[in-house]
Amino acid sequence: MKKQIVLLLLMTFLLNHLYADEKWTAKRIAANESQNESNVWTDFVKTFDLEKVPPKAIASIACDSKYWMWINGELVVFEGQLKRGPTPEDTYYDKVDITSYLKTGPNKIAILLWYFGKDGFSHNSSGQEGLVFQCDAIDILSDATWNGRIDRAYEYTSRPYPNYRLPESNIRFDARRGNFDWVKSDSENRGFRRVKIVGNAESAPWNNLVERPIPQWKNFGIKNYEQTVDLPYISKGDTLICKLPYNAHITPYFKIRSESGKVIEIRTDHYYGGGPPNVRAEYVTGAGIQEYESLGWMNGHHVRYYFPEGVEVLELKFRETGYGATFTGSFDCNDSFYNEMWQKALRTLYVTMRDTYMDCPDRERAQWWGDLVNESGEAFYALSPSAAHLTKKGMLELINWQRKDGTIYSPVPSGNYNRELPGQMLASIGYYGFWNYYLNTGDKETIEKVYDGVKRYLDVWQLNESGILEHREGDWYWGDWGTNIDKQSLFNAWYYLALKGYRNMSEVLGNNSEAVRVEKKMAEFKSAFNKQLWNGEEYRSEGYEGDTDDRTQALAVVAGLADPDKFTEIYQILQTQFYASPYMEKYVIEALFMMGYEEYGLERLKERFYEMVRDSKLTTLYEGWGVGRDGYGGGTVNHAWSGGGLTILSQYVCGVSPVEPAWKTIRIKPQLGNLSYAETENITINGKFSVEVSSNNKEYQVKATIPETSKAIVCIPDSYKNITLNEQLIWDNKELKNQAAVFLGKDNGYYQFQVEGSQLRFVAK
Missing domain, CATH: 1.50.10.10 (Glycosyltransferase)
Incomplete structure (x- = not known):
C-alpha cells in the first residue's frame, strides 16, 4: 500500500512538472522614478555578452500595458502585450522567439513600455506599471541589473482627450527632449539608471501571468498612401489629407525638415467616429531633418496631418498592423x-x-x-x-x-x-x-x-x-x-x-x-x-x-x-x-x-x-x-x-456549413434564390473547402472541393429527376442508381446524398 502511495505521489509530481506553467524567476521592474502615473512611457535596456547563440531562445515578456522591443537595434516586436485581463485579477504575457536576433559577443535588448494607467471598456488597469522579461536559454531575466528611465519626450497632448471608454491616451512626442537613438545597438545609455524592483513576476497587483492565447499582430510594414500631395512640400499651415487603401489599423509616419518647436497634429477621419473623440497624436519638432512614427494605432480611411507654416514635408507613410489571421475566404x-x-x-x-x-x-x-x-x-x-x-x-x-x-x-x-x-x-x-x-x-x-x-x-x-x-x-x-x-x-x-x-x-x-x-x-x-x-x-x-x-x-x-x-x-x-x-x-x-x-x-x-x-x-x-x-x-x-x-x-x-465538429462532415445545400451562379471557399481547421453552384433552365450544377478527411452531405432540389456525380449516373426517376452516393432521404424539398471524396461534381437535369 505504501509503495502504491509513493508511486502515486511520484506520478503526480512528474505530471505537475511536465505540464506546469512558466516557472517565473524574473522580477517586475520599473524605472527608478516611476510613480505609476497614467500615459507614461519608459525606456529599458539590458546589455550582455553571449559566447554562443542557443539553438532556441524563447523570451517570456509581460507588462502593463504595451511594449515595443528591439534587439541589437533590430525591431523584434511591434506592440507586444494584450490588454489586461484574462480574469479580473490576472495579466497576460507574451512568448517571443528571439533566437535570430541574438549574436555572439555583446548584445543589447531595448524595450519601450507604454503604461495606460487608466481603465477602459477593454482594459483592466493593474495600477502599477512595470516589465517582466525572462529568457532561460540565455539566462537573462528582468532584475536590478537592468537600466531604465522615464522617457520625457512623451507627454500629454492638449485637450480634448479620448473618451472614457478608451484606456489609451493621445500621444505627444517632443523631439526637443528625446529621440529613438537609444534603441540602437551602439548607442550610449545616457540618462539611464538602475531600475527598481517592484515585485515578483507573479504577485499582486498583476497576479497570475497567463500566456497570450492569440498570435502577435501581423505587421504589414511601412507603406505609401494612395493619395497625397506631391512631395517634397513646404506647408503654408496646411492639413494634408492622405488616403488609405481601406479602413485599417495604422500608425502614421512622416519625415520632415523643420525649425525647432513647431507642433504637428495627426488624426484620422474617424477621430469623432461614433460621436465622442477618439485617439490622436501630436509631435513637437526638433531642428533639421527628422522622422517619426506615432506608435499608438488609430484607424480610418484618411490620415490628416496638420503641418505648421514652414515645415518641409519630405515623406508621408503609414504602417498597417492587424490581427494574426489571413484572408483565406x-x-x-x-x-x-x-x-x-x-x-x-x-x-x-x-x-x-x-x-x-x-x-x-x-x-x-x-x-x-x-x-x-x-x-x-x-x-x-x-x-x-x-x-x-x-x-x-x-x-x-x-x-x-x-x-x-x-x-x-x-x-x-x-x-x-x-x-x-x-x-x-x-x-x-x-x-x-x-x-x-x-x-x-x-x-x-x-x-x-x-x-x-x-x-x-x-x-x-x-x-x-x-x-x-x-x-x-x-x-x-x-x-x-x-x-x-x-x-x-x-x-x-x-x-x-x-x-x-x-x-x-x-x-x-x-x-x-x-x-x-x-x-x-x-x-x-x-x-x-x-x-x-x-x-x-x-x-x-x-x-x-x-x-x-x-x-x-x-x-x-x-x-x-x-x-x-x-x-x-x-x-x-x-x-x-x-x-x-x-x-x-x-x-x-x-x-x-x-x-x-x-x-x-x-x-x-x-x-x-x-x-x-x-x-x-x-x-x-x-x-x-x-x-x-x-x-x-x-x-x-x-x-x-x-x-x-x-x-x-x-x-x-452557397449552402456550405459544418454538421459534425471541426468540419468532419459538411452539408452543401445551396439556396441561390434569384441568382444563377455563386461560389465560396475558405480554409477550415480540417482543410480547404470550395463550393460552386450554378443553375439555368436546363440544369443545376454543384462543384465542391472538401477536405480529404471530411464527408459531404449534398442536397439537390427534388424537382430534378436525373442526377450525376462525377459523370456517373446516381439518381434517375426517384431511384438510386449507383453506390457512389448514399441516399439519406428527402428533406424539405431536397434529395440528400452522403458522399466521400475531395472532388465532387453534381449535375442535375
Whole structure:
C-alpha cells in the first residue's frame, strides 16, 4: 500500500512538472522614478555578452500595458502585450522567439513600455506599471541589473482627450527632449539608471501571468498612401489629407525638415467616429531633418496631418498592423452588390479584431458579446483558422469574469463597466455563440472550461407558472437598437437557443442525463412559448403594445420555436416590418432562408443594406442604417455586427456549413434564390473547402472541393429527376442508381446524398 502511495505521489509530481506553467524567476521592474502615473512611457535596456547563440531562445515578456522591443537595434516586436485581463485579477504575457536576433559577443535588448494607467471598456488597469522579461536559454531575466528611465519626450497632448471608454491616451512626442537613438545597438545609455524592483513576476497587483492565447499582430510594414500631395512640400499651415487603401489599423509616419518647436497634429477621419473623440497624436519638432512614427494605432480611411507654416514635408507613410489571421475566404456571384457586401463585411470584420473582438475600432474598442457572436460566425467563412483563437479568448474571459451570483456581463475585460445585457449574454453562451465555436473547431477542451459557467448562468433564469421566462431585466434591458422591440419575446427565444447550445455541450462532454433533462425542458418550453406568445397571427409578449416586431418572428424561426405551420404568417410579417437593426437583420434574413423564402431573403438583404454597401466613400459597414444623425448608438461606420450578410451568402446561398465538429462532415445545400451562379471557399481547421453552384433552365450544377478527411452531405432540389456525380449516373426517376452516393432521404424539398471524396461534381437535369 505504501509503495502504491509513493508511486502515486511520484506520478503526480512528474505530471505537475511536465505540464506546469512558466516557472517565473524574473522580477517586475520599473524605472527608478516611476510613480505609476497614467500615459507614461519608459525606456529599458539590458546589455550582455553571449559566447554562443542557443539553438532556441524563447523570451517570456509581460507588462502593463504595451511594449515595443528591439534587439541589437533590430525591431523584434511591434506592440507586444494584450490588454489586461484574462480574469479580473490576472495579466497576460507574451512568448517571443528571439533566437535570430541574438549574436555572439555583446548584445543589447531595448524595450519601450507604454503604461495606460487608466481603465477602459477593454482594459483592466493593474495600477502599477512595470516589465517582466525572462529568457532561460540565455539566462537573462528582468532584475536590478537592468537600466531604465522615464522617457520625457512623451507627454500629454492638449485637450480634448479620448473618451472614457478608451484606456489609451493621445500621444505627444517632443523631439526637443528625446529621440529613438537609444534603441540602437551602439548607442550610449545616457540618462539611464538602475531600475527598481517592484515585485515578483507573479504577485499582486498583476497576479497570475497567463500566456497570450492569440498570435502577435501581423505587421504589414511601412507603406505609401494612395493619395497625397506631391512631395517634397513646404506647408503654408496646411492639413494634408492622405488616403488609405481601406479602413485599417495604422500608425502614421512622416519625415520632415523643420525649425525647432513647431507642433504637428495627426488624426484620422474617424477621430469623432461614433460621436465622442477618439485617439490622436501630436509631435513637437526638433531642428533639421527628422522622422517619426506615432506608435499608438488609430484607424480610418484618411490620415490628416496638420503641418505648421514652414515645415518641409519630405515623406508621408503609414504602417498597417492587424490581427494574426489571413484572408483565406472568398465569395463571388453574378450580382455585384452581394460581392461588394461580402468584401465590405470582411474589411469591417478585420478592423474590429485586435486584443479582443470589438464593436468598433474607434469609439470603444470593446468586446460586446452580441457583436462577437456575429463576428465569430463571419470569421469561419472569411479568415484562416487562427481567427478562432480570438473567439476562444473571449469565451474564457466571459466565464472567468462571471460574478458570484452566476450572472455574466460584457464587455470584458473592462475596468469601468459591469452591466449585464441579458439578451446578449444568452446569445453568447448559446447555439450561435459557444456552440458555433465548437462546431467549427472541435475544441472540446474549451467547452469543458466554460461548461459549468454556462450552467450557472442558465440557472439565473427562472420560468414562470406559464412555462416561459420570468420577467428579468438585468442591468441594461436592451434587445436591439431601433424601435418596436418586443424584448421579452426576444429574451425567450435567446433563452431557448442557450438551452440548445447547453444541451449539445452536455452531449459532447458525456453528461447524458443532463442532456436528456434539458431536451425535456426544451420541449416543454417550446410548447409554452407557442401557447403564451403566439396569438394566431404573430409572436407577441403580454404587455408589448408596439408594432409587430420583425426580430421576434425571425428569432423564433431561427431558434426552432416556430414550426412550418406558422411560416406563411411570419413570411407576410417580414415583408412589411423593418425594425431590426443591422445586428438583428442577420437573423431576419436567416429566418427567410430557413423557411425557404430565399428569393425574398436576398431581396430584403439588398434593400436594407443598399446604402452602406454602395457608399463609395467607405470600405466598411455602418453601425446603424445611416451615419451621424441617421444612425444610432453613436453611429460608427465600422461595426462588424452589420456583416451578417457575409455569413448568409456563404452559409446559405452557397449552402456550405459544418454538421459534425471541426468540419468532419459538411452539408452543401445551396439556396441561390434569384441568382444563377455563386461560389465560396475558405480554409477550415480540417482543410480547404470550395463550393460552386450554378443553375439555368436546363440544369443545376454543384462543384465542391472538401477536405480529404471530411464527408459531404449534398442536397439537390427534388424537382430534378436525373442526377450525376462525377459523370456517373446516381439518381434517375426517384431511384438510386449507383453506390457512389448514399441516399439519406428527402428533406424539405431536397434529395440528400452522403458522399466521400475531395472532388465532387453534381449535375442535375
